[in-house]
Amino acid sequence: xxxxxxxxxxxxxxxxxxxxxxxxxxxxxxxxxxxxxxxxxxxxxxxxxxxxxxxxxxxxxxxxxxxxxxxxxxxxxxxxxxxxxxxxxxxxxxxxxxxxxxxxxxxxxxxxxxxxxxxxxxxxxxxxxxxxxxxxxxxxxxxxxxxxxxxxxxxxxxxxxxxxxxxxxxxxxxxxxxxxxxxxxxxxxxxxxxxxxxxxxxxxxxxxxxxxxxxxxxxxxxxxxxxxxxxxxxxxxxxxxxxxxxxxxxxxxxxxxxxxxxxxxxxxxxxxxxxxxxxxxxxxxxxxxxxxxxxxxxxxxxxxxxxxxxxxxxxxxxxxxxxxxxxxxxxxxxxxxxxxxxxxxxxxxxxxxxxxxxxxxxxxxxxxxxxxxxxxxxxxxxxxxxxxxxxxxxxxxxxxxxxxxxxxxxxxxxxxxxxxxxxxxxxxxxxxxx
Amino acid sequence: xxxxxxxxxxxxxxxxxxxxxxxxxxxxxxxxxxxxxxxxxxxxxxxxxxxxxxxxxxxxxxxxxxxxxxxxxxxxxxxxxxxxxxxxxxxxxxxxxxxxxxxxxxxxxxxxxxxxxxxxxxxxxxxxxxxxxxxxxxxxxxxxxxxxxxxxxxxxxxxxxxxxxxxxxxxxxxxxxxxxxxxxxxxxxxxxxxxxxxxxxxxxxxxxxxxxxxxxxxxxxxxxxxxxxxxxxxxxxxxxxxxxxxxxxxxxxxxxxxx
Numbered sequence: 212x213x214x215x216x217x218x219x220x221x222x223x224x225x226x227x228x229x230x231x232x233x234x235x236x237x238x239x240x241x242x243x244x245x246x247x248x249x250x251x252x253x254x255x256x257x258x259x260x261x262x263x264x265x266x267x268x269x270x271x272x273x274x275x276x277x278x279x280x281x282x283x284x285x286x287x288x289x290x291x292x293x294x295x296x297x298x299x300x301x302x303x304x305x306x307x308x309x310x311x312x313x314x315x316x317x318x319x320x321x322x323x324x325x326x327x328x329x330x331x332x333x334x335x336x337x338x339x340x341x342x343x344x345x346x347x348x349x350x351x352x353x354x355x356x357x358x359x360x361x362x363x364x365x366x367x368x369x370x371x372x373x374x375x376x377x378x379x380x381x382x383x384x385x386x387x388x389x390x391x392x393x394x395x396x397x398x399x400x401x402x403x404x405x406x407x408x409x410x411x412x413x414x415x416x417x418x419x420x421x422x423x424x425x426x427x428x429x430x431x432x433x434x435x436x437x438x439x440x441x442x443x444x445x446x447x448x449x450x451x452x453x454x455x456x457x458x459x460x461x462x463x464x465x466x467x468x469x470x471x472x473x474x475x476x477x478x479x480x481x482x483x484x485x486x487x488x489x490x491x492x493x494x495x496x497x498x499x500x501x502x503x504x505x506x507x508x509x510x511x512x513x514x515x516x517x518x519x520x521x522x523x524x525x526x527x528x529x530x531x532x533x534x535x536x537x538x539x540x541x542x543x544x545x546x547x548x549x550x551x552x553x554x555x556x557x558x559x560x561x562x563x564x565x566x567x568x569x570x571x572x573x574x575x576x577x578x579x580x581x582x583x584x585x586x587x588x589x590x591x592x593x594x595x596x597x598x599x600x601x602x603x604x605x606x607x608x609x610x611x612x613x614x615x616x617x618x619x620x621x622x623x624x625x626x627x628x629x630x631x632x633x634x635x636x637x638x639x640x641x642x643x644x645x
Numbered sequence: 646x647x648x649x650x651x652x653x654x655x656x657x658x659x660x661x662x663x664x665x666x667x668x669x670x671x672x673x674x675x676x677x678x679x680x681x682x683x684x685x686x687x688x689x690x691x692x693x694x695x696x697x698x699x700x701x702x703x704x705x706x707x708x709x710x711x712x713x714x715x716x717x718x719x720x721x722x723x724x725x726x727x728x729x730x731x732x733x734x735x736x737x738x739x740x741x742x743x744x745x746x747x748x749x750x751x752x753x754x755x756x757x758x759x760x761x762x763x764x765x766x767x768x769x770x771x772x773x774x775x776x777x778x779x780x781x782x783x784x785x786x787x788x789x790x791x792x793x794x795x796x797x798x799x800x801x802x803x804x805x806x807x808x809x810x811x812x813x814x815x816x817x818x819x820x821x822x823x824x825x826x827x828x829x830x831x832x833x834x835x836x837x838x839x840x841x842x843x844x845x846x847x848x849x850x851x852x853x854x855x856x857x858x859x860x861x862x863x864x865x866x867x868x869x870x871x872x873x874x875x876x877x878x879x880x881x882x883x884x885x886x887x888x889x890x891x892x893x894x895x896x897x898x899x900x901x902x903x904x
Contacts, residue, residue: 591703595738598698599752599808600726600759608750613742613791 221390223354223419224248234329236337237359244346244356251350263533263565264475264504269447274389274419276358277304281384283413285311288380291411293625296378298322300363303382305390307361309481315375319368320404324378324504325393329363336365338360343425343453344479351449355391355423362393365406369429373404376437376624380409383442386416394424398432400457405435407627410450412443412470419508426462430484433461436621441634442470444499451477460486465622467631468495468503476503480518481510482544489518494618496635497530498558504533509551511544520551525611526562537569538579545576553583556614558607612636648674650714651816651847652697657708658872659696666692668872669708674816677844681858681883682851684693684869685891690851691735693818693869698732699725713815727759729815733805733822735851739793746806749774755810777810781837798825799834806837817841818849835860855887865898868894 224245253270254261283303288311293299300322301311307324314322322330328336346356363379381392398404410420420442428434434454442448448471456462468474480489495503509518524532532555540547555564568581588610596606612635619631652674659667666689672761674802684690696703697710699722710717712730720728734815740748746767753773754764765773778785781803793801802822809817819838823831839861842848850857858866866882867874875898876882886894 353754508725589738592738594700594722595734595740596748596752597722598726598732598734599748599812600723600755601751602723602755603721605755606723609743609748610740613740616742 219253223276224357234333234337237329237474240341240346241357244359247346247353248350248357251347251353253333253350255328260506260535260542263531263643264473264502264509266473269419269473272417272419272447274387274417275307277385277388277390280504281413283308283311283384284383287413288382291380291409293378293407293409293624295376295624296407297375299378299380300324301382302361302363302392303381303384305361305381305392305499317371317375319371320373321364321366323364325364325395327358328366331613332364332366332525333362333437335397336364336395339425339427340605341425343421343427343455343481344451346382349451349477349503351421352423352451356419357391358391359393360606361583362395365394365396365404367398367402367404367432369399370401371399372402376405376407376435378407380411381420381422383410383412383418383420384414385418386414387418389419389421392420392422394422396424396426396434396436398426398428398434400429401431402429403433405437405624407437407439410440410448410470412441412446414466415443415445417447417472418442419443419447420450422448424452426452426454428454428456428460428462430457432457432460434463436464437460437624437627438464438466438476439627439631440466440468440470440474440476442474444472444501446471448474450475452479454478454480455483456480456489457488459486461488463490464492465618466493466505467619468493468505469497469634471501471503473502474504475544476505478505478507479510480508482512482516485513487513487517489516489520491518491520491522492618492621493522493534494525494535494615495523495532496525496615497532498527500529502531502533506535506537507537508537509549511538511547512539514545514547516544516547516549518549518551519619521618522551522553523614524555524564524566525615526556527558529559529561529563531565532565533565535567535569536581537571539576540572540577540579540638542573544574547574547577547579549577551581553581554614555583555585556609556611557585557587561569647751650674651676651712652667653709654710655709657693657696657710658706659692659703660706661692661703665706666703666872667696670872670874672867672874674847675814676847678865679842679848679850679861679863681863681866682849682874683853683855683866683883683886684854684871688869689872690869691820692872694732694818694849694851697818698722698730698801710774726812726814727756731809731814731817732810733802733809733817733819735821735824737793737801737805737866739789739791739796741794743792744788745790745792746771748773748792749788749808749811752808756812774811777807780810780840781807782833791830799827799830802826802834803830803837805835810837810841814846820851820852822850823852831856832860848883855883858883870895870898
């Protein structure tokens with residue numbers, strides 16, 4: 212590890228000792244994570260997993276931990292409201308903001324900041340926290356866990372059907388701040404819930420979001436997970452989401468990455484028993500000098516697992532999109548049914564996509580398919596629209612919008628779909644893509 | 646008689662990928678006329694239609710085309726469309742993710758705007774389009790589907806004529822509007838086109854078979870072969886082609902050339 216990088220980690224860990232101790236198991240967890248963070252080297256492009264994504268701008272940035280939250284008012288968050296959601300937890304620079312949050316609990320559904328849930332639900336949380344994403348897995352998860360002081364907790368009791376989506380809003384409000392959002396979702400046996408993780412910026416300077424999300428999907432349970440990353444174009448966003456799916460459970464994920472200068476999303480979904488179903492959809496739509504990297508890992512460890520994945524990248528300007536999609540079918544995971552599609556659209560000569568589907572199959576009675584395409588807008592499509600009077604730019608914009616909208620529509624919540632489609636229209640009809 | 650010329654084509658030559666396809670076409674179309682362009686496969690009929698619409702794969706190498714007095718080749722494809730030239734595609738493209746209704750409204754408003762007329766909001770447009778749907782016996786559910794996605798061949802062709810009905814062009818060029826249609830769909834498409842005929846507009850039907858002309862009576866029938874119009878007649882010529890095929894026309898043309 213060279214000096215620059217150890218300085219980077221050190222600067223992020225400085226102040227960590229000031230975190231209030233909380234439960235003893237939590238202190239132990241943080242201490243363990245701190246040790247991991249000190250041992251693990253931060254990645255470079257020499258690491259296979261980071262081959263396409265150069266983090267040196269992050270390592271050179273001046274960032275400091277956020278100790279005091281910035282002033283944020285309800286009206287500033289108004290444009291981001293999701294009317295379908297009854298509960299909203301807001302974290303400003305990683306700190307829970309109770310006055311900005313709305314908590315209208317449904318029976319059997321706990322939606323709470325970690326800090327206040329620890330007292331009554333400490334055992335349930337302790338059983339799960341940092342189990343699905345272990346601090347030793349990678350340095351960013353380790354630093355997140357070492358910094359763990361608050362986070363969003365959603366616990367859905369067995370058999371409960373949480374009707375309303377739960378909105379978890381993480382706001383970057385302080386220039387130069389390094390913040391560590393954390394989410395834990397536990398959906399007990401036979402329960403249902405919809406979680407929206409929403410990452411936004413209220414300021415325009417560089418800042419680091421280093422997020423960890425853990426989701427335990429119980430037997431016969433179903434979790435819909437929507438993740439929206441719309442941070443500012445100077446931001447660094449590094450996130451790891453770990454999902455563990457129990458027998459006959461269902462997990463669906465729609466991830467939308469529009470923001471950040473450099474973003475990296477690791478999504479690790481693991482089958483913990485037979486009969487699970489995963490639907491994983493992703494869209495990265497970037498321009499200028501943005502880089503968006505998605506690494507997904509679907510781990511079919513047991514029989515009768517089904518997975519469907521569609522990942523799309525739209526890159527304009529000099530943007531760089533990365534997709535690495537690994538699907539592992541372990542020995543014994545018979546009757547796995549898995550299909551993955553990576554579709555990529557390049558809107559300019561300078562835009563760049565790296566896509567790397569990886570299928571590793573160690574069982575002999577499985578159905579697996581994958582495919583990847585990288586291309587430009589179809590000239591016949593553009594001509595068809597022009598022959599109906601549309602200008603070249605509007606024809607291209609409409610086709611780009613349509614390409615992206617296929618993923619957005621899968622979110623299925625009208626207010627978010629509308630909001631994102633408006634954002635897509637704004638982005639695609641803006642000059643920045645050409 | 647003071648007739649208004651819509652399209653004048655003089656000595657038009659064009660090539661695709663370096664191969665000359667059109668080898669000198671002359672054609673004049675006046676307002677109120679219906680012209681049928683017939684000919685064997687590979688005779689250049691579709692190329693002619695695409696060149697008029699401005700398809701980027703075709704390179705015009707010589708000749709002149711004026712559309713309502715303007716040099717057509719000075720106009721980009723979208724300008725031609727806004728000026729009132731419409732190409733009904735032989736193979737309409739599918740555009741997943743764009744609903745037919747928003748596409749049709751966008752096209753309509755773009756063309757209306759260019760003509761200095763009022764644009765319609767979604768509700769107004771919905772009223773406007775309902776009448777057009779009836780003309781083509783189309784289910785309103787068509788509007789909510791993605792443009793041509795999963796449409797049958799007949800549905801795609803009807804969708805083309807729906808666009809024709811909505812955009813009300815001065816010159817409609819319909820490339821194989823009848824191919825792939827069963828007899829009912831053919832009747833619907835042909836009746837739709839016939840009802841859009843007026844003294845102010847003109848229609849060019851590019852077709853391989855005579856059957857469409859049973860429904861839409863052409864004023865002129867042109868036979869194309871090897872990139873040229875080699876014979877022009879009235880609707881009787883179409884019937885003759887139906888019974889005798891195309892070879893005799895080519896033979897006749899060659900002996901005339903030789904003479």
